[in-house]
Amino acid sequence: MSEATPLLTAQALCKSYQSGDRRLAVLDGLDFVMAPQESCAIVGASGSGKTTLLQILGTLDRPDSGTLLFKGRDLLALSGTSLARHRNGEIGFIFQFHHLLPEFSALENVLMPARIAGKLTTATRSRAGELLERVGLGERLHHRSGELSGGEQQRVALARALVMQPALLLADEPTGNLDAESGQKVFQLLQDLSRSQGLSVIMVTHNLELAEAMDRCLRLADGTLAPFQA
Numbered sequence: 001m002s003e004a005t006p007l008l009t010a011q012a013l014c015k016s017y018q019s020g021d022r023r024l025a026v027l028d029g030l031d032f033v034m035a036p037q038e039s040c041a042i043v044g045a046s047g048s049g050k051t052t053l054l055q056i057l058g059t060l061d062r063p064d065s066g067t068l069l070f071k072g073r074d075l076l077a078l079s080g081t082s083l084a085r086h087r088n089g090e091i092g093f094i095f096q097f098h099h100l101l102p103e104f105s106a107l108e109n110v111l112m113p114a115r116i117a118g119k120l121t122t123a124t125r126s127r128a129g130e131l132l133e134r135v136g137l138g139e140r141l142h143h144r145s146g147e148l149s150g151g152e153q154q155r156v157a158l159a160r161a162l163v164m165q166p167a168l169l170l171a172d173e174p175t176g177n178l179d180a181e182s183g184q185k186v187f188q189l190l191q192d193l194s195r196s197q198g199l200s201v202i203m204v205t206h207n208l209e210l211a212e213a214m215d216r217c218l219r220l221a222d223g224t225l226a227p228f229q230a
Ligand SMILES: Nc1ncnc2c1ncn2[C@@H]1O[C@H](COP(=O)(O)OP(=O)(O)OP(=O)(O)O)[C@@H](O)[C@H]1O
Pocket: 017, 018, 019, 024, 026, 044, 045, 046, 047, 048, 049, 050, 051, 052, 053
């Protein structure tokens, strides 16, 4: 990939849902280009389509039409195994709710993407341990995740999102379920880790203070994105 190649390019994305007898256009010709290592906040009213957009950018959902390129590669032409490989290897996800497996330890949760990919190597194990150290849970590796606090669980989820060394982190309201202090801590770690590992971040948030701390802030309204000053 040359310096000039964007990490992600979305062009003319459209997505609508059937609601009773009418169609609801959620994304309506949306364009978005992101450079490698850039961080970008997406804000917008409830129901404006932020989660829908993130799911499409993360290939968890497909648009009705449009183009989606990752490092110049046409993602919408991929299917099945290739798409799963792309998602597992290039993208880290963190959601409002951590979706950890409560009976498994913090370390086992962080290793889950590697287990799924069949890459449970010594290197991955030590990376998982290092990530848990970085998020301040070096003493909690073997605690059942269900016994950790909400903020600690979200820090485990952050470590899990980064264990496969993705190029892009997609965060959907990662602090939305936390008190202000824990939320700030998770956000700070997210910023520090993504900067030190050179990855791009797209974060959906309602918190304008956090949005302002990112390289760029965009607002989703009427199915398209526009620059937004918090
Ligand atoms: N699977 C679906 N079927 C039908 N409608 C849907 C579906 N998913 C989302 N929608 C509708 O699409 C619109 C956008 O939803 P989305 O969850 O993307 O919004 P959002 O901006 O993330 O909202 P919030 O900030 O409240 O999380 C909403 O009106 C929602 O009801």
